[in-house]
Amino acid sequence: xxxxxxxxxxxxxxxxxxxxxxxxxxxxxxxxxxxxxxxxxxxxxxxxxxxxxxxxxxxxxxxxxxxxxxxxxxxxxxxxxxxxxxxxxxxxxxxxxxxxxxxxxxxxxxxxxxxxxxxxxxxxxxxxxxxxxxxxxxxxxxxxxxxxxxxxxxxxxxxxxxxxxxxxxxxxxxxxxxxxxxxxxxxxxxxxxxxxxxxxxxxxxxxxxxxxxxxxxxxxxxxxxxxxxxxxxxxxxxxxxxxxxxxxxxxxxxxxxxxxxxxxxxxxxxxxxxxxxxxxxxxxxxxxxxxxxxxxxxxxxxxxxxxxxxxxxxxxxxxxxxxxxxxxxxxxxxxxxxxxxxxxxxxxxxxxxxxxxxxxxxxxxxxxxxxxxxxxxxxxxxxxxxxxxxxxxxxxxxxxxxxxxxxxxxxxxxxxxxxxxxxxxxxxxxxxxxxxxxxxxxxxxxxxxxxxxxxxxxxxxxxxxxxxxxxxxxxxxxxxxxxxxxxxxxxxxxxxxxxxxxxxxxxxx
Ligand SMILES: [Zn+2]
Numbered sequence: 001x002x003x004x005x006x007x008x009x010x011x012x013x014x015x016x017x018x019x020x021x022x023x024x025x026x027x028x029x030x031x032x033x034x035x036x037x038x039x040x041x042x043x044x045x046x047x048x049x050x051x052x053x054x055x056x057x058x059x060x061x062x063x064x065x066x067x068x069x070x071x072x073x074x075x076x077x078x079x080x081x082x083x084x085x086x087x088x089x090x091x092x093x094x095x096x097x098x099x100x101x102x103x104x105x106x107x108x109x110x111x112x113x114x115x116x117x118x119x120x121x122x123x124x125x126x127x128x129x130x131x132x133x134x135x136x137x138x139x140x141x142x143x144x145x146x147x148x149x150x151x152x153x154x155x156x157x158x159x160x161x162x163x164x165x166x167x168x169x170x171x172x173x174x175x176x177x178x179x180x181x182x183x184x185x186x187x188x189x190x191x192x193x194x195x196x197x198x199x200x201x202x203x204x205x206x207x208x209x210x211x212x213x214x215x216x217x218x219x220x221x222x223x224x225x226x227x228x229x230x231x232x233x234x235x236x237x238x239x240x241x242x243x244x245x246x247x248x249x250x251x252x253x254x255x256x257x258x259x260x261x262x263x264x265x266x267x268x269x270x271x272x273x274x275x276x277x278x279x280x281x282x283x284x285x286x287x288x289x290x291x292x293x294x295x296x297x298x299x300x301x302x303x304x305x306x307x308x309x310x311x312x313x314x315x316x317x318x319x320x321x322x323x324x325x326x327x328x329x330x331x332x333x334x335x336x337x338x339x340x341x342x343x344x345x346x347x348x349x350x351x352x353x354x355x356x357x358x359x360x361x362x363x364x365x366x367x368x369x370x371x372x373x374x375x376x377x378x379x380x381x382x383x384x385x386x387x388x389x390x391x392x393x394x395x396x397x398x399x400x401x402x403x404x405x406x407x408x409x410x411x412x413x414x415x416x417x418x419x420x421x422x423x424x425x426x427x428x429x430x431x432x433x434x435x436x437x438x439x440x441x442x443x444x445x446x447x448x449x450x451x452x453x454x455x456x457x458x459x460x461x462x463x464x465x466x467x468x469x470x471x472x473x474x475x476x477x478x479x480x481x482x483x484x485x486x487x488x489x490x491x492x493x494x495x496x497x498x499x500x501x502x503x504x505x506x507x508x509x
Contacts, residue, residue: 008050012025012042015036019037020036020202021282023051024036024050024051024053024070025038025043025050025051026049026050026051026062028048028049029043031062032062032064032065033051033057033065034065034067034068034070035065035068035069035070038065039068053132053135054070054135054139055131055132055134055135056127057070058127058131058174059127059131063175063176064142066175066182069142069146085110085112086120086121088110089110089117089129090132091399092106092110092399093129093132093136094136095273098129102130103118106129109399111402134170137160138159138174140158140159140269140272141155141158141159141161141167141170141171141179142182143272144158144159144197144268145179145183145186146182146186147186147197147199148197148198150265152164152168152179152180154265155167155179157265158265158266158269159269160269167179195262195263196261197259197262197265197268198257198259199257199258199259199272200255200257200258201272201275201281202281203254203255203281203283204283204284204285204286205253205254206285206306206307207307207309208305208306208308208309209230209256211307211470211474212232212279212308212309213227213232214474214477215474215477216232216311218331218332218477219334220335221335221342221359222335222336222339222342223235223339223342223346223355223356224355224357224359228353230249231248232247233246233352234246234314234355235349235355235358236262236271236314237358237361238262238270239264242347242358243260243261243262244352244355245258245259245260245261245262245275247259247275247279256275256279260272260275277430278312278313279309279311280310280311280312280430285306285307285308285309288464288467289302291463291464292468292471294460295457295460295461297445298461301471301472301474301475302471305471305474308467308470308471308474310426310427310432310466312427312428312430313427315359315397316397316398316424316429317387317390318359319424319427319428320410320416320420320424320428321338321341321359321365321386321387322338323424324383324415324416324420325337325338325341325375325379325383327415337374337375340373340374341370341373341375342359343357344368344372344373345360345365345368347361347364362386362387362390363387363391364387365384365387366384366391367384368384368387370383370384378415379415381415382415382416385413385414385415386413395409395410397429403425403429403431407421407424407425418436418438419436419438419439422434422436423436426466426469432463432465432466432467433462433463433464433465433466434465435458435468435469436469438451441472441473442454442472444476445472446472
């Protein structure tokens with residue numbers, strides 16, 4: 001493990017939140033490990049050890065600090081730049097833990113041997129895959145203890161411990177306290193309604209929350225998504241159960257506040273991890289900005305709008321359907337069309353403030369008469385073909401390991417071209433380096449003639465071309481230019497349904 005101790009030491013003493021999540025500090029005397037931003041008095045250099053991940057600190061016998069709560073620190077360790085395989089493995093562990101089949105199955109899905117995977121984990125994270133999964137589970141349990149009123153028996157199951165005894169033992173060993181003692185310590189006192197859960201997802205500042213809201217507001221599907229008063233809200237369906245969540249910026253300015261209403265606490269881990277991905281909570285804005293600043297146009301944009309993130313999606317099928325609807329028409333036109341689709345084919349839902357439907361399932365669209373809502377024959381057939389491929393299991397947006405292979409299969413559907421595939425890669429697969437180079441808006445933003453010229457210029461932005469695209473799109477959007485004039489970071493109601501010059505594609509086939 002070669003964390004540069006001098007850099008860690010400076011970062012630790014500065015308590016700069018941009019280092020949060022990049023490494024952890026073990027204090028030798030107390031056997032406690034902390035985040036770089038811990039408010040506790042700083043220990044002497046000779047009494048600390050540095051770790052690249054929380055799991056590594058735990059493996060070395062350190063307990064998480066009860067003040068800075070390392071379990072809520074942002075993201076995965078980026079200090080050394082994790083390998084592709086490790087990042088993918090972390091994503092899969094995030095989605096399902098190691099519950100379905102353990103390390104062997106995980107390694108098989110990634111196309112590597114389990115011993116090799118273990119070695120990679122040790123090199124990049126200083127901990128084995130099992131230790132990482134175990135740490136995540138414990139951290140999630142701690143989050144539920146601190147931030148919800150769920151009974152301990154339910155938390156044990158929701159966090160994947162199987163039984164209360166294992167849960168109690170795990171928490172006790174890790175935190176040196178019983179779950180009940182920990183709950184008593186938590187400052188949280190507000191009583192939540194039975195099936196409502198409140199979480200804080202911490203991020204490394206800066207985070208351009210208004211930029212996120214503007215983008216989502218312009219595309220909010222009527223009935224399914226609402227953006228108002230600085231809050232994003234949407235209906236969700238998971239394993240046949242309906243619910244909704246809402247996300248806003250926490251007053252602290254370094255976390256998103258997530259309120260989930262859902263009947264089944266077992267699904268909370270899955271929902272929280274999806275929200276984390278959808279709002280790009282783990283991005284390392286400082287590192288991204290550093291790379292993009294080499295381009296003179298982008299340098300100005302990064303300066304003006306620090307911390308712009310990539311809006312992901314709740315559901316890959318929904319996002320891909322929206323992308324197809326958006327081919328060759330304005331964002332405003334596509335949003336109106338999506339609204340008609342939802343009221344015709346979506347399941348009714350009674351939620352707060354204009355949440356009236358769930359987005360139509362693949363089953364509902366597989367044979368739907370989409371001409372009835374004004375869709376052209378070719379586009380209707382593309383959506384039906386996508387829906388049928390998902391129903392048949394030929395296309396599965398969850399747990400995608402090989403993006404190239406996945407996109408190749410997606411493009412076999414008639415009517416899905418390169419632009420749509422790259423857009424799906426950006427927003428549904430969370431690929432940081434996807435790039436829809438035929439996009440008219442991107443060409444216009446840089447006054448470039450052809451997509452080949454654009455691709456050449458974009459070489460310098462790798463591996464962050466997705467973020468570059470976000471900056472260029474924002475430059476063209478009315479909300480982007482308005483925000484630049486006022487320079488205000490304050491959240492306000494966004495321009496719902498404002499027409500934007502993108503993504504209008506020449507021909508997406
Ligand atoms: Zn601490």
